[in-house]
Amino acid sequence: MGRTFSFRDYMLKYDCPFCGKPQSGLEVEQGLAGQSILWIALECIRAGAALSPCRSCGKSFAIPASVFADGVLAEFQSVSALPGDRLWEHVTKNYVATGMQSRLLLPDWYDILLEANRAGPVDTMRMQWDPSQPCPNCGSRPHPHPITFTYACPFCACHNTVAQQDIHESLGVRVACRGCLKALFVPPRVWCPKCKRALVDYHEVLRHIADENGVDVTRLQPR
Numbered sequence: 001m002g003r004t005f006s007f008r009d010y011m012l013k014y015d016c017p018f019c020g021k022p023q024s025g026l027e028v029e030q031g032l033a034g035q036s037i038l039w040i041a042l043e044c045i046r047a048g049a050a051l052s053p054c055r056s057c058g059k060s061f062a063i064p065a066s067v068f069a070d071g072v073l074a075e076f077q078s079v080s081a082l083p084g085d086r087l088w089e090h091v092t093k094n095y096v097a098t099g100m101q102s103r104l105l106l107p108d109w110y111d112i113l114l115e116a117n118r119a120g121p122v123d124t125m126r127m128q129w130d131p132s133q134p135c136p137n138c139g140s141r142p143h144p145h146p147i148t149f150t151y152a153c154p155f156c157a158c159h160n161t162v163a164q165q166d167i168h169e170s171l172g173v174r175v176a177c178r179g180c181l182k183a184l185f186v187p188p189r190v191w192c193p194k195c196k197r198a199l200v201d202y203h204e205v206l207r208h209i210a211d212e213n214g215v216d217v218t219r220l221q222p223r
Helices: 026-030 038-049 072-080 085-096 109-116 202-213
Strands: 006-008 009-012 051-052 059-066 149-154 159-163 171-174 181-185
Touching: 009 038, 026 149, 026 171, 038 051, 038 059, 038 072, 059 109, 149 202, 159 171, 181 202
Parallel strands: none
Antiparallel strands: 006 009, 051 059, 149 159, 171 181
């Protein structure tokens, strides 16, 4: 299990406490490896911990607020209360530009993460949940903006984009490749089973499509 971590800009690169595979956030589809430290911090401010599903094993784990260095969350909360996107600007100027991102976390933060998850994965489906808050399973907020995702055709490698609103919540949708015209079925289980208002994580969406169509998930990943 890796205890090392690194930053690339505001993206924190670290390993799942259960399977040891590298973690990533929604930004991975945009080519950004890691998980946004801003998202982790804001979730810790809001709920005391950030709940994150592993993109490899699917198990959810908690990132407790106690991983942050003294005063960091109070600093972030104060800045985020200002108008505009001040928090991103603040972190960029004071931490990213100076290469000081590691000062945001305690030196033993990963040990704290492991201890917080020693009892096992978080069962997000059984958690008490206020629908006016972000979903603990997929992270979506109330009335989320519809999204799109891209996959590579496993037959011709052509990139295809699917809009969330085109996927029927009960029936799914069949999508014909714009290159070779061969179709893949996008099953309805790509919708979050808890809130049903957004899709599950991008990697999980690809796994569901791969399983449904009997193809290797790596062939669906855009190159």
